Amino acid sequence: MLDKPKRTELTQNYRLYTELLSKREDAESALRKDMFSTILKEFFQIRDSSNGHTDVPKRLLNLEMLAAHGFGLITPITWPEIALIWGYSISWAFLTDLAKLRVYRHFDMVTPRHQNFLKIVKQSLHHYAAQIHSGRPR
Numbered sequence: 001m002l003d004k005p006k007r008t009e010l011t012q013n014y015r016l017y018t019e020l021l022s023k024r025e026d027a028e029s030a031l032r033k034d035m036f037s038t039i040l041k042e043f044f045q046i047r048d049s050s051n052g053h054t055d056v057p058k059r060l061l062n063l064e065m066l067a068a069h070g071f072g073l074i075t076p077i078t079w080p081e082i083a084l085i086w087g088y089s090i091s092w093a094f095l096t097d098l099a100k101l102r103v104y105r106h107f108d109m110v111t112p113r114h115q116n117f118l119k120i121v122k123q124s125l126h127h128y129a130a131q132i133h134s135g136r137p138r
Helices: 004-044 056-072 079-108 112-122 126-134
Strands: none
Touching (some): 056 079
């Protein structure tokens, strides 16, 4: 067993060590938060290139690098995972584009069913109105 002064000294050392670790974690957390907000602000800031258009490829590359390497800010993902995400995004872009084209084709009303309907709608109603005013039945 330790004598009382030695135990008190060990307790004080543990408290000091715990306090130092806590302060270090707080400082690292604050630094990480500041770095993260600064870097993300840079990534998401909309800037125009010299020709007046937003530089989307550069922004995408920056975000890919952040996702792949993390830079101590986020947990990085692997390149195959990034490729999977790109593949998923591109495939859904094509699928939604196909759906959009089908809707546009439907609105163009070029199918035979639509064409027959449009012929009926475009017929003149004067003939029927004249029959009604003359008192003749249809």
